[in-house]
Amino acid sequence: MKKSQLYLLALLIAAVGLGAFFYKWKVLGFPVLPVTETEVWEVQARVEFKARTGGNRITLQVPQNPPGYAVLNDNFLARGFKPTEQKTPDAREVIWQARRATGTQVLYYRATVYRDQHKVADEPKPRVPPPPTWDEPFATARATLLEQVRAVTVDSATFAAELVRRLAEEDPTEEVELLLEGNDDDAERAALIVGLLAERRIPARVAWGLPLRETDTSARLQPLLQVYDLESRLWNTVDQHTGANGWPEDTMLWSIGPKPVLAIDRNPRGILEFSVTRSLADSLATAKKRLEVRDRALVAYSLLALPLQTQGTYKILLLVPVGAFIMLLLRNIVGIKTFGTFMPVLIALAFNWTGVVAGVILFVIVISLGLLVRFYMERLKLLLVPRLTAVLIVVVLLMALVSVVSNKLGFEIGLNVALFPMIIMTMTIERVSVAWEERSPGFAIRQALGSLVIASLAYIVMGETHMQHIVFVFPELLLVLLALTLVLGRYSGYRLTELFRFRALAREKPANEGQGG
């Protein structure tokens, strides 16, 4: 096996893992930090009107995939009305119908809205509607104004901006004053500008935006003037008061004109009210919900779809590789010796419940008591398997004893001793006692301490809430760990402890001596 092949494989695995991670993080919006909260708005549109006999038909424009936001769980509530949803590429509307309705009727549209990263797609060049015909003196005023604007601008974008600026001037010209007469509010003024631009064959439209900021029980839709930019092939939003470009911040696109947001057949006097309630939600749950809306399969085949209890198990299981990796580093790069290959990782898992200090104390208590028993058993000359079984029984009893005593003494932490892996404890006791007899007590204690140090370090890393969160939400990062492990699998440099072991040799041989050999 060539090293380059190994590195290539590792690189590939790491790339897959990192790629999946970045996709989930950046595109799907899974949170990298635990308990990050995202803003959530409960948006409600309330329609109130007096029903007429002989059938009622109410059409309400509702948001459809607004850029920068995701709409979830939207529903239509109305007693006695049957909602029908209609979608076209650039509009979505709900039509409520009822044959028999009397008195004041209230209809609701509710939706949950989250922030999102997605952008609006390119749109083909829209057709410009024929400009409205105007009577005198408006026609002259319009012609004069357009001519004035045209004289000082070079293209459609600057034309629109200049026109808006002139209409918004504190001290308007005569023509502007005449045109604005009767067009007082923003919506009417926006419609006027669209009409004026149509005269110059510049596509423009009025869009409706709903500001999403703090909770606001009397939110209003904002009319937003949009001018189509031929070069970027995008709709440019122009502020009617300042002429500035750009979509206003914290505003969700509700619908795009020219249709009115609310239309009630044969009844112009419907009331449309909006309320916005802001709250914070767990971003993991939000991401999951958002995915469920967008792409069911991604959630169905992820850990988030598992039953909660199983999820809890995986939260722990996925940490084992992290602990094992820490151990790999400490054993193969640093060179700490331990009892058993994975014993420290399993001990570290148990520390999860006890905390490191209490965990170490409990571990030392059980192992020392177990060792005492084991030393006595040495004199009984038991065969290996019966001896191991006997030690195992003693270990379980010791664990029970520690729990009972600590409970009596009021140390609740002692109860968690039950979570220590007893088979591992038994094997540890056996190995320590053999090392104690065969090598020396010092050797056995050193190795046991090494195991504990690694367990503690592994625990510190594994117990990190960030780490727990990351490996659970992004299990593909374990692939990166796998890649690193593969690379380290061929590490042939010195271990840190070797440098100390062979230090004397390095010191006694002065540099630049002949090549030994």
Place this chain on the structure above:
Amino acid sequence: MLGLLRTARRLREIGLVGIGERNADFVLRYNPRKFYPRVDDKLITKHLAIEAGLPVPELYAVVREEHEIEELHAKIRERDQFVVKPAHGSGGDGILVITGRRGDKYRRSNGGFISREEFDHHLSNMLSGLFSLGGQPDHVLVEYCVQFDPVFDNVSYKGVPDIRIIVFLGYPVMAMIRLPTRMSDGKANLHQGAIGVGIDIPTGITKRGVWGNEPVKEHPDTEHSIVGLNIPRWDELLLIAARAYELSCLGYVGVDIVLDRNLGPLILELNARPGLAIQIANGNGLAHRLKRIQALEAAGTLAKDPAERVAFAKANFATT
């Protein structure tokens, strides 16, 4: 930190092979897994050696089952001295050297006595796999107890000193003699407290020793110098080591040989993962020597004849 980096660089220059390098670049690369049983099971090693005509201590008995322990006592009734060892033992663990009897008790090489009951228990532990790699059930060899050459009397504390030669692709590259001490309980393993004394390959003369990780010049128990000893029958030893390559089929192997007063050199065991302390014992790194042989390998000029390989080693691998 800087000091550590300097140490690392210095060790590189010396050519010191670390455990990672040994495992990744030599053991894993030159020792095919399928040949491991040849060295891990001492019984197989012994049979292979006999087939190849290499000298080994005579095998008295093999114990495979618990009930055979009883029979063993009858089988070895005639023998006063013998060695009991687990077939898959590592690092000298579990080896019991019996040098005599008193009534029902056996006298151990360290002077202590072991009762028959304790003896049986020890064997039973061996059979259960307490000393074997990985803890699998094992079998036990009972074999000839080496009468070590008096040349080492002054520098051993009981037990049998043995000679470890690292053989790479059939070329002896580095050698040391391991002297038991009081601390090592008569065993010849460095990590148990034996002294390692580097041997100059061309001459067979000891150059310097290491005890633990520190260089020593005298044996700590006998206070005799361990430097300047002339290893008898050195060429024979090198040749046996070189031939162990064909026997084991392992490219990187440690050959442990003892010198018997009457029988001469005997192969005790082979080791597929020989330790690194031999470098401290010699004050030399292995890397440069291993590279020399890798160069031969790359050039396709590895010698087939063990004697030729020994000649190459003697010409090139002097202790510096």
